[in-house]
Amino acid sequence: MSDERDTHESHVDPFSGQSVSGHVAPLRLSRKAQLAAEPAVTRLIELALGQEDLISFAPGLVDEETLPDADTELACRAVLGNKELARRALQYGTTSGLPGLRRALAAYLTELDARAGVSHEFDPDRIVVGTGSQQLLYLLTQVLVDPGDIVITSAPDYFVYMATLEGAGATMWGVPLDEHGIVPQALEQLFRQLDHEGVLERVRLVYNVSYFHNPTGVTLSLKRRRELLEIVRRWSRKHRILIVEDAAYRELADEPEELPPSLAGLDETDSFVALCQTFSKPYAPGLKCGYAYLPEDLVEAVVCEKTNHDFGSPNLIQHVMLELMERGAYARQVERLRKHYAAKRSILLRALAEARRKLNLPFRWTEPRGGLYVWIVLPEGIRTDSESALFRTAIKHGVLYVPGEYCFLGIRMLNPNTPLGNASNTIRFAYGHCPLDRIEEGVQRFARALADVAP
Amino acid sequence: MSDERDTHESHVDPFSGQSVSGHVAPLRLSRKAQLAAEPAVTRLIELALGQEDLISFAPGLVDEETLPDADTELACRAVLGNKELARRALQYGTTSGLPGLRRALAAYLTELDARAGVSHEFDPDRIVVGTGSQQLLYLLTQVLVDPGDIVITSAPDYFVYMATLEGAGATMWGVPLDEHGIVPQALEQLFRQLDHEGVLERVRLVYNVSYFHNPTGVTLSLKRRRELLEIVRRWSRKHRILIVEDAAYRELADEPEELPPSLAGLDETDSFVALCQTFSKPYAPGLKCGYAYLPEDLVEAVVCEKTNHDFGSPNLIQHVMLELMERGAYARQVERLRKHYAAKRSILLRALAEARRKLNLPFRWTEPRGGLYVWIVLPEGIRTDSESALFRTAIKHGVLYVPGEYCFLGIRMLNPNTPLGNASNTIRFAYGHCPLDRIEEGVQRFARALADVAP
Numbered sequence: 074m075s076d077e078r079d080t081h082e083s084h085v086d087p088f089s090g091q092s093v094s095g096h097v098a099p100l101r102l103s104r105k106a107q108l109a110a111e112p113a114v115t116r117l118i119e120l121a122l123g124q125e126d127l128i129s130f131a132p133g134l135v136d137e138e139t140l141p142d143a144d145t146e147l148a149c150r151a152v153l154g155n156k157e158l159a160r161r162a163l164q165y166g167t168t169s170g171l172p173g174l175r176r177a178l179a180a181y182l183t184e185l186d187a188r189a190g191v192s193h194e195f196d197p198d199r200i201v202v203g204t205g206s207q208q209l210l211y212l213l214t215q216v217l218v219d220p221g222d223i224v225i226t227s228a229p230d231y232f233v234y235m236a237t238l239e240g241a242g243a244t245m246w247g248v249p250l251d252e253h254g255i256v257p258q259a260l261e262q263l264f265r266q267l268d269h270e271g272v273l274e275r276v277r278l279v280y281n282v283s284y285f286h287n288p289t290g291v292t293l294s295l296k297r298r299r300e301l302l303e304i305v306r307r308w309s310r311k312h313r314i315l316i317v318e319d320a321a322y323r324e325l326a327d328e329p330e331e332l333p334p335s336l337a338g339l340d341e342t343d344s345f346v347a348l349c350q351t352f353s354k355p356y357a358p359g360l361k362c363g364y365a366y367l368p369e370d371l372v373e374a375v376v377c378e379k380t381n382h383d384f385g386s387p388n389l390i391q392h393v394m395l396e397l398m399e400r401g402a403y404a405r406q407v408e409r410l411r412k413h414y415a416a417k418r419s420i421l422l423r424a425l426a427e428a429r430r431k432l433n434l435p436f437r438w439t440e441p442r443g444g445l446y447v448w449i450v451l452p453e454g455i456r457t458d459s460e461s462a463l464f465r466t467a468i469k470h471g472v473l474y475v476p477g478e479y480c481f482l483g484i485r486m487l488n489p490n491t492p493l494g495n496a497s498n499t500i501r502f503a504y505g506h507c508p509l510d511r512i513e514e515g516v517q518r519f520a521r522a523l524a525d526v527a528p
Numbered sequence: 529m530s531d532e533r534d535t536h537e538s539h540v541d542p543f544s545g546q547s548v549s550g551h552v553a554p555l556r557l558s559r560k561a562q563l564a565a566e567p568a569v570t571r572l573i574e575l576a577l578g579q580e581d582l583i584s585f586a587p588g589l590v591d592e593e594t595l596p597d598a599d600t601e602l603a604c605r606a607v608l609g610n611k612e613l614a615r616r617a618l619q620y621g622t623t624s625g626l627p628g629l630r631r632a633l634a635a636y637l638t639e640l641d642a643r644a645g646v647s648h649e650f651d652p653d654r655i656v657v658g659t660g661s662q663q664l665l666y667l668l669t670q671v672l673v674d675p676g677d678i679v680i681t682s683a684p685d686y687f688v689y690m691a692t693l694e695g696a697g698a699t700m701w702g703v704p705l706d707e708h709g710i711v712p713q714a715l716e717q718l719f720r721q722l723d724h725e726g727v728l729e730r731v732r733l734v735y736n737v738s739y740f741h742n743p744t745g746v747t748l749s750l751k752r753r754r755e756l757l758e759i760v761r762r763w764s765r766k767h768r769i770l771i772v773e774d775a776a777y778r779e780l781a782d783e784p785e786e787l788p789p790s791l792a793g794l795d796e797t798d799s800f801v802a803l804c805q806t807f808s809k810p811y812a813p814g815l816k817c818g819y820a821y822l823p824e825d826l827v828e829a830v831v832c833e834k835t836n837h838d839f840g841s842p843n844l845i846q847h848v849m850l851e852l853m854e855r856g857a858y859a860r861q862v863e864r865l866r867k868h869y870a871a872k873r874s875i876l877l878r879a880l881a882e883a884r885r886k887l888n889l890p891f892r893w894t895e896p897r898g899g900l901y902v903w904i905v906l907p908e909g910i911r912t913d914s915e916s917a918l919f920r921t922a923i924k925h926g927v928l929y930v931p932g933e934y935c936f937l938g939i940r941m942l943n944p945n946t947p948l949g950n951a952s953n954t955i956r957f958a959y960g961h962c963p964l965d966r967i968e969e970g971v972q973r974f975a976r977a978l979a980d981v982a983p
Contacts, residue, residue: 097764097768097797097799097800098764098765098766098767098768099767099768099825100672100767100768100770100823100825100826101672101732101767101768102671102672102829103670103671103672103673103674103677104674105670105671105674105833106670106671106672106829106832106833109829109832109833109836134619134620135619135620137615137619140614140615140618140619141618142608142609142611142614142615142618143608145608145614145618145844146604146605146608146609146614149601149604149605149608150601150604150605153597153598153600153601153604154597154601156597159595159597159600159601160592160595160597162814163595163596163597163600163812163813163814163815164589164590164592164595164812164813164814165589165590165808165813165814166814203838204659204837204838204841204842205838205839207837207838207839208837208838211836211837211838215558215560215561216557216558216560216561217555217556217557217558217561218558219558219559219560222558233835233839236835236836237836240833240836277556309552309553310553311553312553312554312555312556313552313553313554313555313556315555342552344552345552353620357618357619357844358618358619358620358843359617359618359619359620359621359842359843359844359847360618360842360844361838361840361841361842361843361844362842368555370554370555371555374557374561374564377561377564378560378561378564378695380688380691381564381666381691381692381695382659382662382663382666382837383658383659383660383662383663383666383816384660384662384688385816386659386816386842387659387814387815387816387817387841387842387845388813388814388816389600389812389814389815389816389845390842390844390845392814
């Protein structure tokens with residue numbers, strides 16, 4: 074850390090002409106700042122930058138081919154070209170977000186669940202708009218988690234949010250996943266164990282990326298959703314344990330009609346789930362606009378803290394997003410992305426199958442029906458971490474992946490092995506950013522690296 | 529607070545057909561969330577909404593007449609109409625902000641200080657772009673202040689940041705202001721007192737709105753700037769005390785060539801000042817784009833925490849802001865606003881003088897040469913608080929002001945009386961949002977209220 078700096082310098086003040094005392098005492102960072110660590114991915118990015126002609130399956134970026142420049146330009150013109158609307162969009166807004174956008178989002182969430190057969194009326198007054206869904210995850214953590222509190226995640230899970238939890242001083246316990254999402258029996262067992270240890274009272278959140286999970290791509294099945302809600306309700310003895318449902322990839326489904334309803338929509342009590350969504354994945358990250366639907370008794374605390382953060386995310390962006398929803402451009406972009414990412418994933422999965430056939434190596438992967446990630450599980454004995462022979466060989470062959478270890482970082486587990494592998498034999502392949510016509514070549518390079526290191 | 533809720537409901541689960549246990553346990557908020565309070569201004573806003581034909585000098589909003597719709601539209605088109613640029617603007621950016629914008633901002637800060645006769649090279653790598661300067665104030669507080677630490681403010685001071693400090697669990701000590709800014713002798717005396725009490729080690733920040741201070745409108749003089757730097761350096765014994773220079777109103781000067789250099793520019797060691805500026809006041813709040821220039825050894829901690837908050841403010845907005853700077857539209861808007869607000873203030877000050885002459889009441893006010901605020905000091909005995917006869921009478925006459933008490937809230941002082949009045953006999957008049965042709969009428973209404981309650 075940089076708080077050890079202690080420089081000795083000597084200067085002449087240009088106004089007084091006097092020599093300035095040269096001793097500069099070091100800064101002392103807050104305890105919170107001392108907890109925060111350089112994100113692990115920084116090293117990956119450095120590696121990627123140092124290599125020419127690299128095919129990268131690492132970053133969670135979206136495909137630049139698909140970015141909706143024309144529609145966004147039209148929406149900006151519609152907002153800023155209308156004197157009355159422009160004035161409102163360029164003035165301060167409210168902390169919780171543009172009322173019209175919150176109404177549109179409530180109707181949208183209601184419609185998404187209705188398509189899945191659930192009638193749940195989402196209330197605009199319980200929606201908060203933020204700077205990406207990340208800010209909403211941060212705010213939720215901040216208003217509910219004290220240092221030493223427990224947050225239950227999946228194992229593996231989304232490493233950016235895990236760094237946020239680490240920064241909040243939370244203790245993370247991970248529940249294994251299989252192809253239907255987190256395993257309810259394992260969640261139940263974990264609660265029993267925590268209760269047995271006398272720390273049930275410290276469990277505050279259960280975090281769940283419920284559609285096309287990052288990094289595994291799996292979707293929590295309808296049956297599992299009901300079980301998760303039931304388990305969390307039952308263990309909410311003296312205080313309510315909140316499910317944070319991160320549905321960032323919800324719209325990127327090959328077959329939207331196959332999707333289960335949200336956990337929020339299934340919660341009859343309407344109080345156990347905070348549902349976070351975003352426009353970053355299904356529209357464009359550059360607008361950095363996300364939103365959360367909150368239990369009624371959590372809205373005030375989140376808005377209050379957001380007032381301290383920024384008293385509201387950019388108003389102009391919110392007006393533009395509302396315009397895009399109203400003119401149907403948002404829905405069109407979602408359609409376009411669904412098909413585009415399905416095509417990319419299909420190439421990726423075919424190339425993986427081809428590689429396995431040629432290599433005659435028993436490795437496996439998830440077969441998601443949406444989202445941006447495929448999760449690869451290698452045979453025990455082939456390590457995937459950033460110090461491993463495979464990782465280094467892959468870079469030498471010109472392909473970069475995220476080692477599974479990053480997705481388990483800091484997570485405690487009752488059993489380090491899961492139905493989807495463990496921290497040392499797994500890989501996340503993100504096909505969002507990599508150009509469509511480079512995917513096959515990328516997998517072939519990966520296969521060559523695998524051939525080099527396989528026993 | 530809402531964490532006491534404990535509802536009993538009974539439902540039938542639509543999938544299982546089973547009755548859902550009706551008990552919903554209450555949420556338990558974090559200690560931090562329990563510290564956060566409903567902002568005091570919320571009550572003002574409610575009051576304002578309930579009254580027709582109200583002339584409001586309360587909100588810190590900008591004048592809607594002046595909002596730069598056409599220039600912003602052109603900049604959006606320039607960014608989004610260029611395929612290559614559009615793709616970059618709609619993709620994720622970096623946490624610290626668009627490199628091109630940070631370079632432009634560093635050059636801009638260098639130029640502003642050069643105009644004031646100081647040669648200080650601002651380094652783009654030490655600039656962080658955020659969601660308004662409020663986010664940067666929040667991040668600085670978060671990485672430097674632990675609960676129980678001391679932050680030295682002015683008294684009175686900017687109440688939104690004071691709420692942020694309250695939420696961080698900071699103890700605030702206020703230093704009085706006169707027409708040249710905070711009084712150095714009083715600051716020195718406070719440091720001596722805190723040292724005497726053995727709590728010098730807990731002093732982390734000195735917060736200073738150094739140009740056209742909110743709420744008083746005073747600008748810290750060049751001489752005082754040097755004194756402030758010298759005092760803070762001298763009391764930074766074991767750790768460095770950071771000056772947070774909030775220069776939100778810097779550009780809104782009647783005579784820019786009269787402005788003193790920034791504290792950051794005057795700091796020869798380049799390590800005692802974090803300078804925060806924004807596009808909200810000198811361009812448009814709806815873009816919600818601010819920036820900070822940080823001591824070298826603070827950049828990593830701030831960026832790390834911002835990564836957890838949102839991993840970067842909206843990229844599109846930053847591209848648009850850069851475009852506006854490059855095409856000169858930003859500079860033109862600043863020119864326009866300078867003149868517009870000077871004209872409004874001149875009407876306000878003339879009307880106040882006229883009212884005083886007619887009332888024959890010895891009240892006084894600051895005479896700022898820029899910014900958005902005038903501070904009024906009434907004779908001892910006329911109370912201004914939100915429960916006072918004056919406040920209620922003013923609303924009855926159709927005019928709203930911010931009671932001075934809000935600008936002293938939570939601030940400890942060695943002496944509650946200052947050269948600019950105290951918590952019970954002062955008023956902030958904000959002339960930003962009020963239409964130009966309503967100002968005189970607003971002051972007349974205020975004068976009628978004053979006549980009603982004056983002894």
